[in-house]
Amino acid sequence: MENILSVKEQAHAAYTASHQLSTISTEEKNKALLEMADALEHRCNLILAENQIDLTNGRKKNLTASTLDRLMLNEERIKQIADGLRQIVSLPDPIGSGISEFRRPNGLDIRAIRVPLGVVGVIYEARPNVTADVIGLCIKSGNAIVLRGGSEAIHTNKIISSMLAAAAYTAGIPAGSIQFIETQDRQAVADMLKLRQYIDVIIPRGGKGLINYVIENSTIPVIETGAGVCHAYVDSSANMEMAGNIIINAKTSRPAVCNTIETLLINKAIAETFVPFIIDKLQAANVTIKGCPQVKALCPNIEDAVEADWSTEYHDLVISLKIVDTLDDAITHINTYNTKHSEVIITENYQNARIFQQKVDAAAVYVNASTRFTDGFEFGFGAEIGISTQKLHARGPMGLTALTTMKYLIDGNGQIR
Known part of the structure; x- marks a missing residue:
């Protein structure tokens, strides 16, 4: 019961923070991203030490060579992760940008603009780079984030998420915007998939089994990503x-x-x-x-x-x-x-x-x-939150724009229907 409440409380904290996060300026978000990138490089040795624990445990569990490769970090890979955050800084902020604008015959002026999705939940396997990529893209697009990583990378994911959250909050990002679910109880995933009142979208990143489980059990809209034949x-x-x-x-x-x-x-x-x-x-x-x-x-x-x-x-x-x-x-x-x-x-x-x-x-x-x-960085999107293989709401490498939805703003002068 304690884990269930913990997951719910973390999702609620992200939901609360999302309201303030959605309105902060591009300059504030970019400042935070730069601080976050620097934190990863300056404390690289701490990340590598935790990553070695995961690698050692993975070898004991006889994880496949391909899984260990996805899990493994070195100085060069950490630098690439940090550079991905810095590239996001250079990208245009989609929030508030105009999609369309028109006037109706009755005089109503209607504009459509991009706004954040709200709270993004990501469930993923042994890919510690996903932790930083997702957090960076969500911060720039004004979304709060709830992360649940696989047990194979738990030590690495915990240190990366805690470093990035501390750097972001120090730089002015609303406290609670970045949530990493530490418990490895599988019930946490099932609980997370039912928190529709707090989480706006779920994105699974991993193998076919994980993706199918999320699709079949989530009450929250799902963006399917990852499987690549x-x-x-x-x-x-x-x-x-x-x-x-x-x-x-x-x-x-x-x-x-x-x-x-x-x-x-x-x-x-x-x-x-x-x-x-x-x-x-x-x-x-x-x-x-x-x-x-x-x-x-x-x-x-x-x-x-x-x-x-x-x-x-x-x-x-x-x-x-x-x-x-x-x-x-x-x-x-x-x-x-x-x-x-x-x-x-x-x-x-x-x-x-x-x-x-x-x-x-x-x-x-x-x-x-x-x-x-086929990669967000290679497409010029900065880090990616995943590669969508479905047709709604996004498709292909998912960058900043894919983490937005639209809002209609209507100005009138007394019109009634």
Whole structure:
């Protein structure tokens, strides 16, 4: 019962603070963000010490290499997190900006402006960078925040959230705006999902299991993020060297994240040449390869791909390969198995590129570029709160604008209806 009250009290504190936070100036918010970034760098050693506790515990629990990679911080990663906060400072403040303005025939002047969502709740797994990214974006967009991180990163998340809250409050952000739920009792998540009177939106960041649990149990509106079964399609006209470089980058640069590719589709017209070429490159990069029967016929020394592989997010150096007859077959496969995250076609055919971009149903659709660019920082949004794979209320990398809603302001001079 104590944990239930604690979660409710924290959500209520965030709700109370949100009313004042929504009206503070851009200058006050930017000052706080700079102080928060400095705090992370100046106290880097404290963060690293807590992170080592989480890493040690994670190894004892036999966490996967990909999970440990997401969990691990070093000086460079902490600097990147701090720089993400500083980049948010340079971005325009969306709050109060005009969306539309018009006058009705009856003389009413109507304006629509951007306002904060209010209180944002985020439930996430072993990603300590999410703690800082979410807090920074919420502060700049005038939203209070309730965070519930996974047990794997509890020590790291606690120290980061406490540092950022202390720096923010010292700089003038309303006390209570930043709430981190420390209890690891799973009941805390269930309780948080029912606090609709205080929390305006829930954003889950993590694996499919977490996302499905939140969607199925929340009484609060949910923005679905994260799961990434991403594809690369190599068209018959593709430049082989370009294709090789994009595929290796999209699969191996950081295989644990959601914008890495999991399935490679290859047009049959170039399969005889391209399949051995790309398999050599993937094997040199220590990637485990699973192939359809046509791929296996060309390169027998790989594993068999089964039906489940086409919908699997590996989070590892594993990829499935399939030969397709046409561009339309590639598009059909992608729209059948993808999670609407990020997809890429590698081609020299302009018409095929545009057909692919028009017909593939995903938040980000690339031509001749790595899917690894689906990221708030890379899109110029500063840090991101997540990558939305749904169609309401936001889609793709979620920056500041995605954390706002609209308010209508109506001026009259005595009109009645």
